[in-house]
Amino acid sequence: MNIDEILAAIHPLPEESKEKLKNSITELSFPKGHILMQADKVVPFIYFIKKGIVRAYASSEYNDITFWFGTEGEPVVSMKSYVENKPGYESIELLEDSQLYCLEISTLNNLFETELSIANWGRKFAERELIKTEELIISRQYKTATERYKDLLKEKPYLLQRVQLGHIASYLGITQVSLSRIRAEIK
Numbered sequence: 001m002n003i004d005e006i007l008a009a010i011h012p013l014p015e016e017s018k019e020k021l022k023n024s025i026t027e028l029s030f031p032k033g034h035i036l037m038q039a040d041k042v043v044p045f046i047y048f049i050k051k052g053i054v055r056a057y058a059s060s061e062y063n064d065i066t067f068w069f070g071t072e073g074e075p076v077v078s079m080k081s082y083v084e085n086k087p088g089y090e091s092i093e094l095l096e097d098s099q100l101y102c103l104e105i106s107t108l109n110n111l112f113e114t115e116l117s118i119a120n121w122g123r124k125f126a127e128r129e130l131i132k133t134e135e136l137i138i139s140r141q142y143k144t145a146t147e148r149y150k151d152l153l154k155e156k157p158y159l160l161q162r163v164q165l166g167h168i169a170s171y172l173g174i175t176q177v178s179l180s181r182i183r184a185e186i187k
Contacts, residue, residue, distance in 0.1 A: 001073040003101050006048045009073060011124035017117040024107045029099050036100075037078055037092040042085060044105050047076040052098025053162050056090045057170070064091075066170040067136065069159055079129055081105070095163060145174045149182050 003022060007013060013021065027050065030036065036054065037043045049072050056068040056076075067090075070076050078088030082105055112119040139148055149172055152159060159168065169179040 001050060003048065003050070006050075006073050006075075006101070007121070010075075010128060011121045013121055014117050017115050017121075020111060020115060021103075021108075021118055021121070024111065025101050025103050027099065028102050029097070030094055032094055032097050034094045034098075035091060036076065036094060037088065037090065039089055039091045040087045042087050043078040043081040046082065046103045046105060046108065048101040048103075049074050049076060050099040050101055052094060052096045052100070053159075054092050054094050054098065055163070055167055055171075056092050058090055064170065065173075066167045069095075069156070069163060069167075069171065071156070071158070071162075075125065075129070076100070077129065079126075079133075083126070095167070140173065145172050145178065146182050146185070148172050149179070150186070153186075 003025060004018070007018060007021065025048075028047075036047065039059065049070055051072060054070045054076055055066050056070070057064040057066045059065075070092075076092055078090060080086050080088045085105075108118075108122065112122055139151065143151070152168070152172070165179060166176055169176045172179065174182075
């Protein structure tokens with residue numbers, strides 16, 4: 001997915017503002033397994049996925065808990081770093097060789113000061129991230145694992161071909177054995 005499509009999907013920008021924003025973005029490539037963000041560290045960048053897939057997870061003493069997958073066109077951001085310039089709680093791992101667009105948060109903040117349209121774009125970006133978080137929380141609190149799995153099949157079926165079942169089970173908050181049982185019941 002190209003950067004013009006990604007930026008427009010967040011919020012339309014006048015051409016001049018879009019070019020200023022694009023001039024601040026670089027393209028990077030990283031291999032599968034690369035840790036893009038580490039928990040307990042300030043991440044001074046926002047990334048947008050051109051090609052690839054990532055997972056966000058939190059580590060405990062015993063295991064990693066996957067709570068989000070990002071695919072082409074989606075932003076990858078530590079909201080705590082973005083909003084408060086403080087260490088985030090999540091780690092981000094690339095699950096495939098990936099191409100990313102990278103935007104330094106300090107540069108974006110400077111653009112917010114001089115470009116109202118970019119500031120509005122940033123507001124829409126933050127609002128979208130808030131809604132995604134809200135939907136995730138509600139899903140975890142009010143839906144069964146089977147309902148969450150069916151939602152995943154409906155909204156992002158391609159994840160089942162691109163992501164290890166262990167990560168999917170973790171995302172659903174269940175064991176791989178339970179995931180296998182759910183999958184068998186649905187077939």
